[in-house]
Amino acid sequence: MIYQENTQAIYRKDYQQPDFFIDSVDLHFSLDEDVTLVHSRMTIRPRTENQKKPLILNGELLVLKSLKFNGHVLNATQYHVDKTHLTLPNVPAEAFELESIVEIKPQENTALTGLYQSSGNYCTQCEAEGFRRITYFLDRPDVMARYTTTIVADKSRYPVLLSNGNRVEYGELNDGRHWVKWADPFPKPSYLFALVAGNLYCHGGKFTTRSGREVRLEIWVEPQNHDQCEHALQSLQKAMRWDEERFGLEYDLDIYMIVAVGDFNMGAMENKGLNVFNAKFVLCRPDTATDDDYEGIEAVIAHEYFHNWTGNRVTCRDWFQLTLKEGLTVFRDQQFTEDMTSAAVKRIQDVRILRSAQFAEDQSPMAHPIRPESYIEMNNFYTVTVYNKGAEVIRLYQTLLGKDGFRRGMDLYFQRHDGQAVTCDDFRAAMADANQVDLTQFERWYDQAGTPVVEASGVYDATAKTYALTLRQQVPEHLQAWHIPVAVGLLGKEGQDLSLQLEETAPAKTTQVLELRELEQTFTFKNISELPIPSLLRHFSAPIKLNFSCQRQELAFLMAHDSDPFNRWEAGQQFAQQVIFDLLADWQAGKTLQLDALFSEAVLKILQDDKLDGSIKSLMLTLPTENFLGQQQAEVAVDGLFAVRQFVLKQLAEVHYAEWLAIYRANHQMPYSNSATAIACRRLKNTALHYICRLDTPETVNLAEKQFKQSDNMTDQQSALMCLVNTFSEERGQAIEYFYQQWRHNPLVLDKWFSVQATSYLPDTFDNVKALLQHQDFTLKNPNRARSLIAVFSQNQAQFHRADGLAYQLHADIVLQLNATNPQIASRFVSVFNHWRRFDANRQALMQAQLNRIIQHPNLSKDVYEVVSKSLN
Numbered sequence: 001m002i003y004q005e006n007t008q009a010i011y012r013k014d015y016q017q018p019d020f021f022i023d024s025v026d027l028h029f030s031l032d033e034d035v036t037l038v039h040s041r042m043t044i045r046p047r048t049e050n051q052k053k054p055l056i057l058n059g060e061l062l063v064l065k066s067l068k069f070n071g072h073v074l075n076a077t078q079y080h081v082d083k084t085h086l087t088l089p090n091v092p093a094e095a096f097e098l099e100s101i102v103e104i105k106p107q108e109n110t111a112l113t114g115l116y117q118s119s120g121n122y123c124t125q126c127e128a129e130g131f132r133r134i135t136y137f138l139d140r141p142d143v144m145a146r147y148t149t150t151i152v153a154d155k156s157r158y159p160v161l162l163s164n165g166n167r168v169e170y171g172e173l174n175d176g177r178h179w180v181k182w183a184d185p186f187p188k189p190s191y192l193f194a195l196v197a198g199n200l201y202c203h204g205g206k207f208t209t210r211s212g213r214e215v216r217l218e219i220w221v222e223p224q225n226h227d228q229c230e231h232a233l234q235s236l237q238k239a240m241r242w243d244e245e246r247f248g249l250e251y252d253l254d255i256y257m258i259v260a261v262g263d264f265n266m267g268a269m270e271n272k273g274l275n276v277f278n279a280k281f282v283l284c285r286p287d288t289a290t291d292d293d294y295e296g297i298e299a300v301i302a303h304e305y306f307h308n309w310t311g312n313r314v315t316c317r318d319w320f321q322l323t324l325k326e327g328l329t330v331f332r333d334q335q336f337t338e339d340m341t342s343a344a345v346k347r348i349q350d351v352r353i354l355r356s357a358q359f360a361e362d363q364s365p366m367a368h369p370i371r372p373e374s375y376i377e378m379n380n381f382y383t384v385t386v387y388n389k390g391a392e393v394i395r396l397y398q399t400l401l402g403k404d405g406f407r408r409g410m411d412l413y414f415q416r417h418d419g420q421a422v423t424c425d426d427f428r429a430a431m432a433d434a435n436q437v438d439l440t441q442f443e444r445w446y447d448q449a450g451t452p453v454v455e456a457s458g459v460y461d462a463t464a465k466t467y468a469l470t471l472r473q474q475v476p477e478h479l480q481a482w483h484i485p486v487a488v489g490l491l492g493k494e495g496q497d498l499s500l501q502l503e504e505t506a507p508a509k510t511t512q513v514l515e516l517r518e519l520e521q522t523f524t525f526k527n528i529s530e531l532p533i534p535s536l537l538r539h540f541s542a543p544i545k546l547n548f549s550c551q552r553q554e555l556a557f558l559m560a561h562d563s564d565p566f567n568r569w570e571a572g573q574q575f576a577q578q579v580i581f582d583l584l585a586d587w588q589a590g591k592t593l594q595l596d597a598l599f600s601e602a603v604l605k606i607l608q609d610d611k612l613d614g615s616i617k618s619l620m621l622t623l624p625t626e627n628f629l630g631q632q633q634a635e636v637a638v639d640g641l642f643a644v645r646q647f648v649l650k651q652l653a654e655v656h657y658a659e660w661l662a663i664y665r666a667n668h669q670m671p672y673s674n675s676a677t678a679i680a681c682r683r684l685k686n687t688a689l690h691y692i693c694r695l696d697t698p699e700t701v702n703l704a705e706k707q708f709k710q711s712d713n714m715t716d717q718q719s720a721l722m723c724l725v726n727t728f729s730e731e732r733g734q735a736i737e738y739f740y741q742q743w744r745h746n747p748l749v750l751d752k753w754f755s756v757q758a759t760s761y762l763p764d765t766f767d768n769v770k771a772l773l774q775h776q777d778f779t780l781k782n783p784n785r786a787r788s789l790i791a792v793f794s795q796n797q798a799q800f801h802r803a804d805g806l807a808y809q810l811h812a813d814i815v816l817q818l819n820a821t822n823p824q825i826a827s828r829f830v831s832v833f834n835h836w837r838r839f840d841a842n843r844q845a846l847m848q849a850q851l852n853r854i855i856q857h858p859n860l861s862k863d864v865y866e867v868v869s870k871s872l873n
Ligand code: ARG
Pocket: 125, 127, 128, 265, 266, 267, 268, 269, 270, 303, 304, 326, 379, 382, 824
């Protein structure tokens, strides 16, 4: 093993309380192009009296310039410094003050963790363990301190100096520099520290809390983006109001700031009072951002705002508890979006992400419970499992306890733990105690990895008028049964909901939530006077795979009638999947393909259903992705799935051409607005355009081209470009060039230009991606740009998984480049190879060869090492 960095795993079971606490820290930053000086003065207190423990502070990439203990300079024999720690072997058993000065070089920080530069401005990202790259500290979430921060910088280049809390003092020096001092009254863990310095424009606003306090809101952006902030501001105001109404939670400082930066590894960061955001989740204008971008902004702004209570006021004891704040906060932002837009549409979108990304993670060597047992690099555990499955687990509490019961649990959680760093068990205890229920078995959701599989079967007894539903969970040998709420409805032959009664005394409902706790349970509904069609797992009531054998007629029936919109969509997806897999068998047997008439008819019914909301309709008219279909197979049939899915799309386009065109025309005239109705129209229209363009005739190309050139909004322009990019027309190249010239100076739109080309399903996509890597505007240094081409292409199943392995090789080259500059992004990218064992022998060998090449690389980061070593294991 050539590997050098410390690859020791850290275990949840080894958690120990800190030996010392830090009560206050006074920071002083002197920002300079050459070196930045960080001066820190901390008051430190041993946890227990008379303890004789060494003080071990975290610190990385720091150059220690001076160290003082209670005001006295320490000499080098009194402490020890290595690459990751500063150790003071002898410290007294009472409170003391430690003062240090370190040098750092933010201008050379390409990993974008700690203090770094983006577009010439300074900003920070400290979660999870970035603060130790700023100064020596007990960089762990259960050490909470009060911070004051003074920033000194050149006034002309860095007129704006921000940190957490309130601005308490400021002044000017006579050398052209100025300074600002901030004080944050709330004790916080180091991962919530933030600093921003630069030339920024402020889009201001305000919010009056329900108790009548006025809060100043500030969105800070690079000056050229001044006209792209209003939606972010409004989203923040909506989120603040919603959290008061739904959870009784009010904001606690007098100012709330959001800064948009161009270079950011993730989505955004909830630093106390000073969120730092990936610009992608702040900036928008109708002509530059799509409807999905608008919704993404509203959701992420809300997410970070909600963290102020779920994350900041109550934080995590240790990083294994990450889902305590992330699962809960994702759930809260999902509920918020369900309330702001459409509950059904949002639920479908969330389940699509869960199933395509999280279920896949569960099937991979990186599978872990939402509360992991160990990690090598914490940044590798900001995953869809911790976040999205974590949110599903929180949703389970609400499904089991009801909205009011859930609220009681939340209230008790805050009552008990405000100002503390706590665990997932504390949260579960609050839910249980507030509702006087036993949630012992519920812990399995936290400590067992994997997606539960439930088999369902039903028996109708016409004489007894009962319907008996048996649910059986398949529990792997080393695991125990989960506590699973299964929401069930039964449909009569007119498609109506039957009234469901379990016990004589219990109230009848049209949807019953069954609690499956045993390996197998049977639930018997009474007074069922006709043979029902079951609608199971309504609203996706648990993150499981439910197997229930359903005839195509039944799927078509549910698709047309189910009162639960989620299950209506779900029936369509299952129907499509059955159709595709049957065709795949034909394709593999060399037979000619023919589209199932019943399916085609079911699609037509959806097309003609005037009562369906356009957003749902458009989702119902979208086939499961190749990636998702591949996951349902023992071995991913890359080429077959591609061919068959393309066939179905083209057939649907041809057979229903008149309807697609009619839908297109009916929805195309609507003038632009950001309303739900206008968004639904655009979604439906653009879905229609995609089908229409499958025909690739001069007329269809013309339609797309017209929309491309004439649209006044990015949703329509990008959709049309996506259509054109998949045609063999001359207009394709022209549109690509036109879009580039139009948007080359807007980085976020230029990202779309790279992405759209990387999603093309034409066979020259790999060559285009390779050429785009050389484009003057391409750079791996900017995570958004890197993702726009590389990550997007790696999800293009048929093109990325070319049988010749050339795309794998290129991908590994890029991973190795990023490994040296930005390990977090490298590790994200290398993760596509996690699924290598699910492919055919040829592709397996090709991917394995790249993984072996990567693991042998001499200077592998912990991040990449952890993923690749687990993948090869
Ligand atoms: N807490 C942030 C959020 O949920 C995520 C930041 C994670 N960053 C990281 N480098 N691991 O929005």
